Each structure stands twice: as structure tokens, then as C-alpha cells.
Amino acid sequence: DQQVKQNSPSLSVQEGRISILNCDYTNSMFDYFLWYKKYPAEGPTFLISISSIKDKNEDGRFTVFLNKSAKHLSLHIVPSQPGDSAVYFCAASAIGQTGANNLFFGTGTRLTVIP
Amino acid sequence: GAGVSQTPSNKVTEKGKYVELRCDPISGHTALYWYRQSLGQGPEFLIYFQGTGAADDSGLPNDRFFAVRPEGSVSTLKIQRTERGDSAVYLCASSQQGNGWNSPLHFGNGTRLTVT
Secondary structure, three states, X not given: OXXXXXXXXXXXXXXXXXXXXXXXXXXXXXXXXXXXXXXXXXXOXXXXXXXXXXOEEEEOOEEEEEEOOOOEEEEEEOOOOHHHOEEEEEEEEOHHHHOOOOOEXXXXXXXXXXX | OOOOEEEOOEEEEOOOOOEEEEEEOOOOOOEEEEEEEOOOOOXXXXXXXXXXXXXXXXXXXXXXXXXXXXXOOOEEEEEOOOOHHHOEEEEEEEEOOOOEOOEOOEEOOOEEEEEO
């Protein structure tokens, strides 16, 4: 039972354009959301997070948007750069609601930025 | 500073054998996690340590899997009587105080386990 879903396995974007990666979740107890980036043969690297009390968090070229009513979040990368090419994982936890400390991950979206 | 270190990076073993996977977290991080990533999937939670104790082991698939962290630093994930379905990348992560707004998980590069 996948509680965090990334329905697009891959995405290709031209360098300089915007990349939009989407994520949906089913568990209404989730209150903390993160995006991780993963290069081949490396572990996931933390990118950006958002608490459920916010609807937007921005860090440089990366912005995460949260729509709680739709149980949907997205990661925007602008402008996209070739070095952004990686697999992006959406993750969520319900730590504030349940105290549970584990993260639930989506299946990932492979982003390719074309020079 | 050094990140999360996992050894070995690759392990090939025969079905039925016992394996140990080691994780050395970032110095000072009290929380340590083990995740498993199968092909085409995202990481799946196995177990979480706060200090020396396993605070949540609800993700361990069965009693063949066991993990320890005796001194609150290095952790070992132990798998008995390995099965081909155990083949995956085993990821270790640590954080300063546990998953939270200012305490994201930092992952190691993983150990790729192949059971033949």
C-alpha cells in the first residue's frame, strides 16, 4: 500500500526551463514532507522540506508547494541545470501527529535536463 | 566533515548464509535509521535507533532481520538465512535528533546485497 506516490517515472526538461516534479499522498496524518535527490551509486541527499503549516518553501532554485486539501505536493526547479539530472524522491512523515519517526518514500522520478 | 559511511559497498552471498552490514553515522548524530531499497522502488523503512535502543523496529520484515547499536554510534544490520528476495540496497541514515523540521536524514551510499 503505497502511501506516497510519484506517478511520473521520468521527466525531460530543456536546460534553463522549469522542472516540475509531482507527488501525491494518501495519509492525512502526514505533516512533514521532504524531497531527496539521488545520483547513481549514492545515497539520497536531502534537498528541501516543508511543514504542513506552510504551503510554500523556497530555497534558491528549488521551491516546494503543498496543497493539503488535494494531498499533493510539487517541487519546482528553475532554472533547470544539467547537474540537476538525478532521481528525485518525495517523502513524508507523520511525526507531529503520531510521533512515528519513519519516512515514507515515493518510487522516484528520474529528471533529465537536456543541455 | 565525514558523512554516513556504510561497509561493504557490495556484498554477494549464497542463499541461506548470514550477513552483517555496517553503518557508521555522522559524529554526534543520536538518531540512526536503516532503510531498504529494492529495484524501481523508493527506500522502505526498517528500523530506527535513538541512542542505543531501537525506538521503532516496525519495518523489519521478519525475525531473520536484526539490528544493533550497542554504543550509540556504529550500527550493524544482521540478516540470517538470507533469501533471494533479500537482494536490495540497504541504506543507513542518521540525523541529529530524529526526523524533524531541523533534523533531516543524511543517508550513506548504501550496501548492495545480492543473494544468489
